Amino acid sequence: MKQNEAQIKVKNLTVAYGDYVLLKNISFEVCRGDIFIIMGASGGGKSSLLRVLTGLMPAASGEVFIDGINFSSATPEEQKKIMRRCGILYQSGALFSSMTLADNIALPLQQYTNYSPALIKELVSLKLALVGLRGFEDFYPAEISGGMKKRAGLARALALDPEIVYFDEPSAGLDPISSKLLDDLIIDINQSLGTTIVVVTHELNSIFAIGGNSVFLDANTKSIAGCGNPKDLLKNPPNETVLKFLTRGEK
Amino acid sequence: MNLDCIVSDDMAEVVLSGDFIGYDDEGLKNAVYRRLSEAKIRKIKFSGALLRKWDSSLVVILYRIAQDAGVRKQELVYDRIPDNLQKLVRLALSVDRQPEKGVVRPRSFLENVGAWGIEIWRGIKKGLDFIGHTMSSVMRLLTSSAVMRRVDFLFALEDSSYKAVGIVSLVSFMVGLILAFVGAIQLKTFGAQIYVASLVAIGMTRIMGAIMVGIIMAGRTGASYAAAIGTMQVNEELDALQTMGISRFDFLVLPRIIALTITMPFLTMLADGMGIAGGAFVGITLLGISPEEYWKYSYDALDMTNFLVGIFHGFVYGWIIAVCGCYYGINAGRNADSVGLATTKAVVTGIVWMIVVTGILTMIFEVLGI
Ligand SMILES: Nc1ncnc2c1ncn2[C@@H]1O[C@H](COP(=O)(O)OP(=O)(O)O)[C@@H](O)[C@H]1O
Ligand SMILES: [Mg+2]
Numbered sequence: 001m002k003q004n005e006a007q008i009k010v011k012n013l014t015v016a017y018g019d020y021v022l023l024k025n026i027s028f029e030v031c032r033g034d035i036f037i038i039m040g041a042s043g044g045g046k047s048s049l050l051r052v053l054t055g056l057m058p059a060a061s062g063e064v065f066i067d068g069i070n071f072s073s074a075t076p077e078e079q080k081k082i083m084r085r086c087g088i089l090y091q092s093g094a095l096f097s098s099m100t101l102a103d104n105i106a107l108p109l110q111q112y113t114n115y116s117p118a119l120i121k122e123l124v125s126l127k128l129a130l131v132g133l134r135g136f137e138d139f140y141p142a143e144i145s146g147g148m149k150k151r152a153g154l155a156r157a158l159a160l161d162p163e164i165v166y167f168d169e170p171s172a173g174l175d176p177i178s179s180k181l182l183d184d185l186i187i188d189i190n191q192s193l194g195t196t197i198v199v200v201t202h203e204l205n206s207i208f209a210i211g212g213n214s215v216f217l218d219a220n221t222k223s224i225a226g227c228g229n230p231k232d233l234l235k236n237p238p239n240e241t242v243l244k245f246l247t248r249g250e251k
Numbered sequence: 252m253n254l255d256c257i258v259s260d261d262m263a264e265v266v267l268s269g270d271f272i273g274y275d276d277e278g279l280k281n282a283v284y285r286r287l288s289e290a291k292i293r294k295i296k297f298s299g300a301l302l303r304k305w306d307s308s309l310v311v312i313l314y315r316i317a318q319d320a321g322v323r324k325q326e327l328v329y330d331r332i333p334d335n336l337q338k339l340v341r342l343a344l345s346v347d348r349q350p351e352k353g354v355v356r357p358r359s360f361l362e363n364v365g366a367w368g369i370e371i372w373r374g375i376k377k378g379l380d381f382i383g384h385t386m387s388s389v390m391r392l393l394t395s396s397a398v399m400r401r402v403d404f405l406f407a408l409e410d411s412s413y414k415a416v417g418i419v420s421l422v423s424f425m426v427g428l429i430l431a432f433v434g435a436i437q438l439k440t441f442g443a444q445i446y447v448a449s450l451v452a453i454g455m456t457r458i459m460g461a462i463m464v465g466i467i468m469a470g471r472t473g474a475s476y477a478a479a480i481g482t483m484q485v486n487e488e489l490d491a492l493q494t495m496g497i498s499r500f501d502f503l504v505l506p507r508i509i510a511l512t513i514t515m516p517f518l519t520m521l522a523d524g525m526g527i528a529g530g531a532f533v534g535i536t537l538l539g540i541s542p543e544e545y546w547k548y549s550y551d552a553l554d555m556t557n558f559l560v561g562i563f564h565g566f567v568y569g570w571i572i573a574v575c576g577c578y579y580g581i582n583a584g585r586n587a588d589s590v591g592l593a594t595t596k597a598v599v600t601g602i603v604w605m606i607v608v609t610g611i612l613t614m615i616f617e618v619l620g621i
Binding site for chain 2: 097098113115116118119122123125126127129130132134140141142161188191192193194
């Protein structure tokens, strides 16, 4: 499959909880193999948008296409098949606390493949090594730090060699070093695996470090207030809101 | 064959060809690993000219070989291996932190027994400590220097009062019914089924009412106390209380204990009444005893001492259930399962202590002749 072809297409999407509309008629495209950033202030509906993109919540109206298939109108079975090719790193890591890291990562492999236990074990070790957690197989989530939990969550998201990985606030709650490590890891994963990556974040450092294409969600107008590379957006801000956000309101 | 290994002098060439999607040929992989472990091999070359599609199952192989090569100080050469594949192997090999986990030394049998004994002794001390703290918290309440939120207290009171009426009524009605049935079978053999009324009245008021309420409330309220406080432990809310200098006993334990010890005697009375009603239902509809007669025999059997003993048991059970619920909630671990564990322990321990205390109280009352 070619690069630069849209893998995720969002068309006139409305995200709402009942009558409470968070985003109205937004459209954007994410190209295969790209890193795509969804930014916006806290409470702007970024996580909710991600819930719609990953099928945890139905769209109020509009469509999401993944690889040309209409994800929002697909049957639960079809959605599951599409989601098998997607990995998600939740805001908190969402590791199962009663399982070791190895069991956490092995779970999707056992669920979706019929690999032998030996291969699963090797794959688990590899994924942990990829996120810099070599040798942490037998640790429980409660025994590792927040940054390590996120990386372990990433290892789990990568378990099935996904084509798309969604990140919800990867650097939230991390120290600058850990958050830099995670940002680097996102870039490494993108470059070495060619994975399409969608990052939801409001951390300016991450936004500029990861780069790529982006959209800015404006909570007030419930729409996209700007799109393009964050650095270009900073140079030529389309409006006041984007400028304020990208400069911490200092300009 | 996807995977091949050609050895010439001190160099081994690992030839990769075709597709590696979910590749899992254990035998072939091990054969290659074995050949590469020969001492004379100083250099390993990966050749990937014929490689087509691949996924992590291939990376696993390269990663393993690269790791082993690192240990044996063999040199690695990548020949026409896709860039991203090389990058991936390098990424996996770069370690930023190694785990340090205390090595668990296996213990001998004697050590285990000793540790078990110490654990029990610590548990007893911790429990007594908890009760001591609770007592002093009650004292603080009496001298009105405790910080107890009225809302918490009212919420606990609500939960253990009218919201429990339905289940307590139903269960004790049924217990009265069963008691009457079982008694009637025996009493009928010598034509004394009228004494079913006395049996149910005495049985329910003296102990059964209190026990049934205790078991219901342990499962219902004791469990919810443990779960609520345990969840607070998981959310670090207990830590927040402590750092704010607020006693968790005053703030969390006190309202719950007071609420349950207030309502338990009343629930016991309700259970007594419903149990007698259940017995009457059997007596009147199935044994053919007239309502007036049933009532007369019940009334004659009722006795203030028995009634008060039952109420007293209810009061004690309320205390035990609330203490167990709060104790296991506060001592819950910090992950999600620990809440479930705390809940189970609260219920089981609560019921066990109820029975133990009942035994002790029965002996004391016997000696005192009550
Ligand atoms: N389940 C829900 N029901 C109703 N409103 C919700 C729900 N979840 C989130 N919201 C509201 O949606 C808004 C956006 O939330 P979220 O998508 O989490 O924002 P972000 O991730 O950008 O910080 C918030 O104002 C929140 O109150
Ligand atoms: Mg969010």
